[in-house]
Each structure stands twice: as structure tokens, then as C-alpha cells.
Amino acid sequence: MNLEQYASVYPPRSLDPGAQVTRIGPSPTGKAHIGTALQAVINRSIAEQTGGVFLLRVEDTDQERLVVGAYEDLIAALAWMGSIPDEGGKLGGTYAPYVQSQRLEIYQAAAKSLVEQGHAYYCFCTAERLKMVREKQEALKQPTMYDRHCRNLAKDEVETRLAAGEAAVIRLKVPDQTQIRFNDLVRGEIVFDSSTIDDSVILKTDGFPTYHLAVVVDDHFMGVTTIVRGEEWIPSTPKHVLLYQAFGWEMPRVVHTPILRDMSRRKLSKRSGDTSITWYRIQGYLPEGLRNFLTRIIWVHPEGKDVYDHQDFVKLFRPEDLPNTGPVVDMQLLDFVNGQYLRQLTTAELYAAVVGYLHFLIDLKQEIAFDVFAASGTSTRFVYTQDQLVQYLKAFTKDADYTQKVLALEPERFKRLSDVILNTPYYFPALFQPASAALLSKPLGDPEKAVTALKEYLLVYAQSDDHTAWEAKVRELARTTNLKDGKVFMTIRIAATGSEQTPPLFEILQILGETEVRRRFQLAIHSIISAVN
């Protein structure tokens, strides 16, 4: 088929006026990136808002960089985020296939037609020659560009060499001495001088297109009307403009989103492990929380809210509202936003979320590291083995009613699902780790006093006491033993939980129940005594 014939295979869409067709075009070369998640949310929202279509196109034109499972990882990540495309990928659709490696004939036809019309040319330069040219230019501190060696080859020569089977690429013939301009929805008009634009390869020797050709051809035939993509594409947009002009096609609206940065303002790096969507899921962020955070750093809610219904974003977001500076992925803000979502869950929902989360972690079949973020960009890492997680899940699900009582205690102390795992083991008898004698003795500053307090407490302790009676007893105990009541409370806390930081004591003792409370106090007393002797 020639290019004209493809136009009838892929007829224009019949959508309402104003409906926008958007897309993401990830290349399956690794784990799904958080930046891709942002692009997906934005593109999905624009399509939704205008009654258009959001499509997914797999841009796998670099055969050497393909990674097995990358596509599946992406789909799983998008599904988790709730940013599922309307068409595309392996979902199919009217404009299928949506996988570039399956559309080679179209690109080849397109490239050929460009050559015929004088907008592109065959190039036989070898990699070695190209390398030499580049090195020479670098040494001379000149711009590194193709020297157009094959640009004016005679037609006969080209045909002869092609017929002889010589390897060739097709390059874009960039016109001389013109200005190439396009309008970026947030940046306004951007102008490039054609002399700064390379005669880039658009069709490789292996018959695959490069990004530039493929993206223009696909966006055109798939009826894409608005392109939202990363800022890193701005420098190559003029090439796309040239291609649209050469084909005589209308250029879609285009806007570039800034690149996500880390706290040191660098491009979000893989080194810290925080670039993959899965990493955020592992850390215990809720998809809604992550999504809200992502939209929050590139958009301002009209009421200045940090946390808002996603529909607000879908309804009110305008591409031209995008910032032009690269936002920093601030984990503390993420924690805050996510915490707000976690609080909105009912106890039953939180319970279900944690169970699902634990299954997800266990299915990963690897050690899990939770990074807890503190001020000044520092973080502490807690590593769990698969076995530890399995043990935790077992304890957590042993008695759902009991666990929900635990979760109901103070849900506002959790910012991420992982906080539940980190902070609740002591509620479960199977996981309880008694405190050391040193820790138990710490509040009162003396092992003997600690033992006295604990023994006295066991004497007065009655599970049936209400909060007032219980508190009165402890204070009375402190008075008669001549100990500070705050310290006594803390000693009890440590004996009962092994931790210095817990929700209110009385509620914990209620949940634990008499048998377990007595067991833990005995344990504590013995621990101190045997440490002293």
C-alpha cells in the first residue's frame, strides 16, 4: 500500500467538536517510570474532560533495548493507577495495531513517499564514517551534525547502490535557511533556525523507523489531536514540524510537561530507586494518593487545596495551566497527601487495603525495603524478608475483628500502608518482642523501681476498669510508691508494647486483654530481674 491508501484504512475519527485524542507512547525498555504515570494521568484527564480518547501506543522501534516484561509492568502500573487507556497496546482498537513494530510497512511507505517528493534522501554512510565526522566536529568544537554527505547523491547512483543491496538509511532533508516554529501551549511560540537541525535518520537500515517518523505518522493516522509529552522532546519537535509539513498534514496541538526532579533538583534518578511506579506501590502509597500528589505538583487547585477529588482535576485542568519549571518530587508532601487519603478509609477498608498490600509484597518474592523520609531529605530504610512479611500477614489476618480494633485506635498515625506494618507488630502476641531490661528501666532510671512499679501495677490491674478508674489507680500507685506518674505510665507502656511510642495506653491494654497483659508484665519483670542478677 502507498501512503494515500493508508488514509482510507485509517479514516478520521468522528468525535464531537472539541473532543481531544491524546496518547502516551512509552517504550518498553524497563520498569514503568513515574514520569509515564504523570503523562498518563494528564492525557487520560484531557481525553475524559473533552469526551475524547486516550490511547496507548507501544513505541518499540529500538529492538536492541527491548526488555521482556516491560509492557506487562506498564499495564499493571497503569491499572493500579487507574489510568487505563481507551484503546491501544494489546487492547486493540479501530486504528490497530498500536504497536510500532507491527506497523513497519506504514513507516516504510511514508519514508519512501518523502524521498519521492524530495523531503528525504537515502544515506549510505557507515557507522565508522559517522563517528569520524562527529569526532572531528567535536575536536573543532563545532556542532555535531551529519555532514550531509549523501544529501545530493545522483538518483542513478542511489538506485544502483540500493539494487546492489548496500545498507542505507533514510534521512530527513532539512531545508536551508528557514525558521521552524511551533506553538507550545504553555511556552508560546518556539523558534528554531533550520541550520541547527540535523538531517536525522527517519528510517534505519533494519527497516524500523526512528521515533520522529513513527510518532508523526502514528499521531496522524490515529487521529491524535493533543500531544502532551515530556520537555525533553522540545528540541526534536522542529523535526516533527518539518515532517508534518512534508506530508501536508495538520500538526496536533502540543504541550510539554516539565521533567520531574529529585530534592537536589536533578532529573529523578534511578539510583535512589524512586523512579518506578512499582517502587511507590511497594512503599505503601495508595494509587489515589500518588495520583493526587502527581497532579498536585503540576497543577494548582482553584481553591488552593492540596487534597482534592480527582474529578476536580479532570474537570478543571487545562493543558495551558502546566508549569514550565520542573517540579521536585518531595516525599514529605507525598506522605502528607497520601496520609490524607489513608485517613479517609474506614477501618474495614484500611484492613482490606493492608491485606491486599501484603499479598502484593509477598508475591514480589523478594526482600522489601521501606524508606521512611524525614526532614532534610534523609531517609531510614527498613528491610523485611519474605518470611517476616508472611509471618506478619498471618498474625494480621488471624482475627480480623481484633486487627480492626487495632487499626481503629489511631488511623491518623499512618501515612502509608507500610506504616501499619512498621508500627503494629506488638499488638499481635505472635509478633510481640519484649523490651530489653535497659529500656524497661529507662523511664524510672532504676531497675528496682521499674520492677516495683510493674509488680504494684499487676496488683491493682483489673481489665474491667474503665478509663477513669484505671488512670486513678495508676496515679495512686505512683503516689504511694513515690514515683513520678509520667514515668510509671511510660514503664507500663514499654512493658505492654516494647515501644516508647504508642497510641493511648488504656486502649491498648483493653485490646490486648487480661491474659496477654499479665503475660507481658511477667515477662518484663523477669527480664529486668535476670538482667540485674
Added chain:
RNA sequence: GCCCCCAUCGUCUAGAGGCCUAGGACACCUCCCUUUCACGGAGGCGACACCGGUUCGAAUCCGGUUGGGGGUACCA
């Protein structure tokens, strides 16, 4: 080297010539609440990168400098 984008508190930003002694949120600090932590409440710290213009008047407009980011592949 060359090309492009950008520049308000630590971070995300509000601000589209006078409403700005620059507002909000996160973070941080202090105090209150309190048996610890968390939550909540009340305060606090904290920014228009710099230099020139334009203007009666500039965070807002223009130019330059500096700084940051991106691109410069038969990668996307």
C-alpha cells in the same frame, strides 16, 4: 562546543504594572492539649537570582548576566 527551555520561601506554588511591608500548603521550629507518639489548636522562621532599562510606579514588561534543566544517536 552548539541549540532549546526555565528562574517567587527548603519544596509545590498564588501573583497576569499599583490590592504585595509578596498570600497559601508541605516541611521545619516554638507553645498549647497530653501518660509517650500521632492528631488537633495558636504562633514563628522563610523567597521575588543579579544588573540595566521602560514606567509616576515592576515580582509582574524588555535586554543582558548568572544559575539550573533538557537536547545534541541508525535511543526513545
